[in-house]
Amino acid sequence: MIRDAVLTDMDALAKLHSESFNNHFLPKLGNKLLSKYYKEFLNDENIFIVSVDVENNINGLLLGTANSSIGRNSFIKNNKIKLTLRVALLCLKFDLDTWKRVKNFIKSKMKVDYKEVKQTENFEIFSGDYLSLLSICVSEKAKGMGISKLLVERFEEKLKTNSYEGYRLSVYKSNYRANGFYKKNGMSIYKESNEEYLFVKKLS
Secondary structure: OEEEOOHHHHHHHHHHHHHHOOOOOHHHHOHHHHHHHHHOOOOOOOEEEEEEOOOOOEEEEEEEEOOHHHHHHHHHHHOHHHHHHHHHHHHHOOOHHHHHHHHHHHOOOOOOOOEEOOOOOOOOOOOOOEEEEEEEEEOHHHOOOOHHHHHHHHHHHHHHHOOOOEEEEEEEOOOHHHHHHHHHOOOEEEEEOOOEEEEEEEOO
8 A cells, every 4th residue: 555654654764764775875874863864854845655565564665855955954954963973973984985975065065967868858857847756665575566666656646636747866877776667667867977867757
């Protein structure tokens, strides 16, 4: 079953995120901070849905947001001390990913240099309302059951209901499985950097 996320889901979502993206930065903060991170996106401005099994256990999540910076900045502001201590600890452990993020933060969030990619269709994505798909993941036990597809379908239904013209997302080039999934679901690459593809889908 697909339903809207609620406040009591946050701990389970943090655990699912950590299991799905264990090599990424956010899980390194710990599940308590990760739960608070997701809590910042639980509002009417975002589309936040989850998949649950017959025992009501969460086995998938999808988060779409109009402005990810608002949630991230609010998370940093509301958890400044704990976040600073955790990042400092990771730096002391010589976590290269954390060092890289701190360096980028000090550089005042410099813009990524994306280059245009030739497309067969002209996407005028900034002329209308597009949402960003910020996060999607499915538990290991539930993979292969079509849950990602169901989450995206419900997400697109909600986008249409809320008069959005489409959505976009970024994916690491090295994530071949995700890139294949988005292409299979009708998304196209419209820009790329050295490390990432930016995908877009215009809804009819």
